[in-house]
Amino acid sequence: xxxxxxxxxxxxxxxxxxxxxxxxxxxxxxxxxxxxxxxxxxxxxxxxxxxxxxxxxxxxxxxxxxxxxxxxxxxxxxxxxxxxxxxxxxxxxxxxxxxxxxxxxxxxxxxxxxxxxxxxxxxxxxxxxxxxxxxxxxxxxxxxxxxxxxxxxxxxxxxxxxxxxxxxxxxxxxxxxxxxxxxxxxxxxxxxxxxxxxxxxxxxxxxxxxxxxxxxxxxxxxxxxxxxxxxxxxxxxxxxxxxxxxxxxxxxxxxxxxxxxxxxxxxxxxxxxxxxxxxxxxxxxxxxxxxxxxxxxxxxxxxxxxxxxxxxxxxxxxxxxxxxxxxxxxxxxxxxxxxxxxxxxxxxxxxxxxxxxxxxxxxxxxxxxxxxxxxxxxxxxxxxxxxxxxxxxxxxxxxxxxxxxxxxxxxxxxxxxxxxxxxxxxxxxxxxxxx
Ligand code: AMP
Numbered sequence: 118x119x120x121x122x123x124x125x126x127x128x129x130x131x132x133x134x135x136x137x138x139x140x141x142x143x144x145x146x147x148x149x150x151x152x153x154x155x156x157x158x159x160x161x162x163x164x165x166x167x168x169x170x171x172x173x174x175x176x177x178x179x180x181x182x183x184x185x186x187x188x189x190x191x192x193x194x195x196x197x198x199x200x201x202x203x204x205x206x207x208x209x210x211x212x213x214x215x216x217x218x219x220x221x222x223x224x225x226x227x228x229x230x231x232x233x234x235x236x237x238x239x240x241x242x243x244x245x246x247x248x249x250x251x252x253x254x255x256x257x258x259x260x261x262x263x264x265x266x267x268x269x270x271x272x273x274x275x276x277x278x279x280x281x282x283x284x285x286x287x288x289x290x291x292x293x294x295x296x297x298x299x300x301x302x303x304x305x306x307x308x309x310x311x312x313x314x315x316x317x318x319x320x321x322x323x324x325x326x327x328x329x330x331x332x333x334x335x336x337x338x339x340x341x342x343x344x345x346x347x348x349x350x351x352x353x354x355x356x357x358x359x360x361x362x363x364x365x366x367x368x369x370x371x372x373x374x375x376x377x378x379x380x381x382x383x384x385x386x387x388x389x390x391x392x393x394x395x396x397x398x399x400x401x402x403x404x405x406x407x408x409x410x411x412x413x414x415x416x417x418x419x420x421x422x423x424x425x426x427x428x429x430x431x432x433x434x435x436x437x438x439x440x441x442x443x444x445x446x447x448x449x450x451x452x453x454x455x456x457x458x459x460x461x462x463x464x465x466x467x468x469x470x471x472x473x474x475x476x477x478x479x480x481x482x483x484x485x486x487x488x489x490x491x492x493x494x495x496x497x498x499x500x501x502x503x504x505x506x507x508x509x510x511x512x513x514x515x516x517x518x519x520x521x522x523x524x525x526x527x528x529x530x531x532x533x534x535x536x537x538x539x540x541x542x543x544x545x546x547x548x549x550x551x552x
């Protein structure tokens with residue numbers, strides 16, 4: 118329900134929907150910094166941006182993430198169909214994550230015909246109908262990558278993706294996080310693993326929470342993620358020794374670890390890390406920061422060798438990850454990012470001089486000199502105060518004398534020096550400062 122506050126004559130104030138936030142200009146500086154840093158890093162690893170729609174057919178998510186995943190069962194934000202759409206029976210949902218849509222696009226656009234390995238990145242809002250709390254929103258933002266194609270099945274690519282996620286977190290200012298690593302092996306290994314788990318849990322099924330008793334049958338891996346105390350106790354006692362892995366899968370995992378070792382990337386092996394989604398095979402990993410409390414996952418990823426085929430595409434493998442931007446902000450020290458400021462503040466000393474000052478302002482802006490002006494008739498003192506606040510390097514003033522002589526008084530705000538420049542010569546001023 119929309120929260121409604123009442124004021125004076127009963128005008129409603131409408132708040133942002135539950136679990137969403139506004140990013141105000143002073144916060145947006147940090148977001149821009151993060152996005153720029155991420156883009157730089159992605160390009161240096163050879164990843165290109167892909168943008169897919171914010172909503173897709175609901176079936177896409179159900180088929181990719183698995184019917185038993187929490188996201189599909191409880192968190193899909195469906196769009197109410199209206200008009201033309203109401204007549205069709207397809208249901209639409211806001212995207213809860215990036216992978217499914219990118220795979221859909223990969224298949225639809227026949228991208229496998231273009232290159233042997235497609236490396237994508239995205240920086241985009243995601244939507245899940247969760248109960249909001251610290252670090253958990255209904256609209257949140259992810260930075261992620263997917264590497265898809267016939268040439269994607271090298272353990273070095275798993276290591277590349279992991280190293281990219283680690284480097285990215287470091288570049289974004291997060292220093293105290295850990296990398297948890299595991300392997301699930303092939304689909305056959307996963308089947309063995311789930312049988313092994315059922316056997317290990319064995320007679321203790323009835324001690325599992327009611328949800329997990331259900332999961333025991335339908336998707337036993339999810340028991341490993343359960344936050345319930347009695348389930349955690351049981352999971353703690355399990356002996357997870359990789360005996361359920363085939364020799365090939367074991368070797369694959371060893372190669373991933375060797376590649377990480379060669380880069381000096383520290384990881385913690387965690388045999389009970391399985392991730393909540395059906396599509397993972399082989400490598401899975403998670404990056405977490407224990408200072409964040411219950412929502413401590415900064416990001417996660419892994420390999421998904423069958424999803425493209427599952428969704429009707431060619432038989433090609435893939436690997437990817439997603440980091441949550443809001444969580445990264447919570448995990449990084451609150452260091453200030455310098456805000457971009459204007460270079461020139463234009464002052465007109467009286468409304469009569471507005472037209473000329475306005476033209477000067479335009480000339481500066483057209484030449485990519487960041488410039489601003491206050492369109493009020495305030496006095497010199499008040500306008501100088503604003504100029505100071507803006508952080509401008511220069512002030513250009515036009516008053517009576519300047520107007521008559523076709524000049525502007527230019528004040529250098531860092532040393533206080535002042536000179537008059539003919540308006541014809543402003544171009545020289547601009548040329549000296551152009552990047
Ligand atoms: P997931 O696909 O659930 O593994 O999500 C990957 C990352 O996205 C998580 O590690 C979080 O950092 C972030 N994330 C997921 N869900 C939310 C949410 N509801 N609110 C904020 N961040 C989220």
